[in-house]
Amino acid sequence: MRPFDLLQPATVDEAVALLAQHGEDARLLGGGAMLTILLRQRLVAPRYLINVADIPGLNAISSDHNTLRLGAASTLRAIERSDTIRARCPVLAEALRSVGNIRVRNVATIGGHLAHADVHLDLPPVLCALGASVVVLGRHGDRHFSLDELFVGYYETCLAPTEMIAAVDVPTPPPGLQGVYLKYCSLSPNDWPTVGVAAFLRADGERIAEARIVVGSVSPRPLRLTEAEDLLRGERLNSGAVAEVARRYGRAADPLPDIRGSEDYKRRVTEVYVRRAVEAAATRAGLA
Amino acid sequence: MKHDVTLTVNGRVHRMVVESHRTLLEVLRGELKLFGARESCGMSLCGACTTLVDGLPVSSCSYLAARANGRSIITIEGLGRPGALHPVQEAFLAHGAFQCSYCTPGMVLTAACLLEENPAPSVDEIKEYMAGNLCRCASYGEIVEAVQAAAGQMPGASAPRGPLRAGAVQEDGHGDGC
Numbered sequence: 001m002r003p004f005d006l007l008q009p010a011t012v013d014e015a016v017a018l019l020a021q022h023g024e025d026a027r028l029l030g031g032g033a034m035l036t037i038l039l040r041q042r043l044v045a046p047r048y049l050i051n052v053a054d055i056p057g058l059n060a061i062s063s064d065h066n067t068l069r070l071g072a073a074s075t076l077r078a079i080e081r082s083d084t085i086r087a088r089c090p091v092l093a094e095a096l097r098s099v100g101n102i103r104v105r106n107v108a109t110i111g112g113h114l115a116h117a118d119v120h121l122d123l124p125p126v127l128c129a130l131g132a133s134v135v136v137l138g139r140h141g142d143r144h145f146s147l148d149e150l151f152v153g154y155y156e157t158c159l160a161p162t163e164m165i166a167a168v169d170v171p172t173p174p175p176g177l178q179g180v181y182l183k184y185c186s187l188s189p190n191d192w193p194t195v196g197v198a199a200f201l202r203a204d205g206e207r208i209a210e211a212r213i214v215v216g217s218v219s220p221r222p223l224r225l226t227e228a229e230d231l232l233r234g235e236r237l238n239s240g241a242v243a244e245v246a247r248r249y250g251r252a253a254d255p256l257p258d259i260r261g262s263e264d265y266k267r268r269v270t271e272v273y274v275r276r277a278v279e280a281a282a283t284r285a286g287l288a
Numbered sequence: 289m290k291h292d293v294t295l296t297v298n299g300r301v302h303r304m305v306v307e308s309h310r311t312l313l314e315v316l317r318g319e320l321k322l323f324g325a326r327e328s329c330g331m332s333l334c335g336a337c338t339t340l341v342d343g344l345p346v347s348s349c350s351y352l353a354a355r356a357n358g359r360s361i362i363t364i365e366g367l368g369r370p371g372a373l374h375p376v377q378e379a380f381l382a383h384g385a386f387q388c389s390y391c392t393p394g395m396v397l398t399a400a401c402l403l404e405e406n407p408a409p410s411v412d413e414i415k416e417y418m419a420g421n422l423c424r425c426a427s428y429g430e431i432v433e434a435v436q437a438a439a440g441q442m443p444g445a446s447a448p449r450g451p452l453r454a455g456a457v458q459e460d461g462h463g464d465g466c
Contacts, residue, residue, distance in 0.1 A: 001311075003309045004289075004308055004309055005289035006289060006309075032350060032352060033350070037331050040350065051352075097416065101332070101333070101421075102345055102398065102418075102419075103332060103346050103347045106341075106344040106346050107347075107351065190419060
């Protein structure tokens with residue numbers, strides 16, 4: 001690694017002040033699961049790293065009736081093992097079990113995970129489908145962004161260089177909303193996914209009251225097609241409609257060809273995994 | 289930038305100065321001459337550098353040493369010692385759960401942690417927890433058997449316990465391998 005200065009603010013206010021002072025010369029350090037690798041590979045070489053992972057209290061996981069709040073420095077493993085998350089947001093806990101490996105999850109923070117904005121990350125599809133938002137601090141005070149606003153493109157968020165994610169808010173899922181996160185890895189199970197699909201359905205009797213389907217890894221931002229979701233709403237589950245929804249996601253996917261598959265292959269895998277995820281969500285929602 | 293840090297490694301307190309960009313692995317192998325943690329992939333993928341920080345497995349190759357200030361570190365040298373091996377170490381020997389042994393320290397530490405959290409894991413739970421520790425000799429069958437065998441041998445195996453503590457602190461304060 002090229003030498004840098006590790007700054008260790010004790011509060012988020014200090015962290016924001018350091019960001020304002022050093023601007024583009026500084027990077028925020030969460031758990032470092034990704035950033036230390038980029039540093040070691042000399043893909044980034046900031047003069048200052050501002051360690052926010054050890055700011056007291058920033059790793060708090062709290063909840064009220066309407067919202068689960070994940071402090072930005074909460075580790076993925078702490079979220080995965082949180083009784084509150086397991087009880088109120090089981091799909092999130094389930095998805096976390098497949099992220100990276102146990103060592104990565106022990107250090108990686110939810111704030112760093114989202115700020116990295118790699119399209120292959122597992123949580124953006126799940127959190128987008130759950131309607132999560134981020135609390136952002138910076139020189140302009142507090143701002144709130146939905147995840148839909150946060151992700152702009154490959155490794156790019158809407159955050160200014162002087163802003164930091166302080167917390168992630170996840171609305172308590174409405175009663176009856178059941179879902180899955182299903183991913184496919186062309187290479188080893190520890191590799192980035194080829195495609196990852198979060199699908200949630202809510203039943204009203206035998207009909208689908210609500211469908212939320214968000215796909216990761218196959219486009220510059222998490223892919224959600226509300227008009228495709230609408231094909232399911234108010235209907236009974238039927239394989240023709242599910243197949244049509246899956247086809248639309250496959251067509252809309254805009255993946256980069258790489259070692260995990262060609263563009264065409266990834267579109268096909270997207271279609272297959274959207275179908276399977278919707279079917280699995282339907283089973284959990286008591287619709288199938 | 290230099291940082292004054294206090295690292296408790298295998299129960300022994302070390303006060304030292306580390307530079308911002310030094311990794312925990314560099315300090316363990318360079319300054320403390322503890323060679324159990326190895327560097328292999330350098331990308332948190334393989335688990336050869338697995339080290340316990342406050343009882344949790346991390347990749348020491350990509351963990352900044354300055355962040356370990358005030359924390360408890362356990363390496364394979366601190367888990368057990370000759371004559372008083374940890375149950376996971378005994379089980380690895382009994383089941384021949386290695387060939388070249390390069391991955392063994394990481395495998396053993398990860399397995400010990402798994403059993404602290406979950407004293408009676410299923411085969412699937414073992415595979416899931418340890419999926420990030422790679423063995424290029426492919427001794428996986430024996431490793432899973434050893435972890436299952438060790439599960440029955442853990443003291444107080446009936447309930448999950450707290451974070452793993454160093455088991456090899458000697459009276460004179462010198463851990464093995466120093």
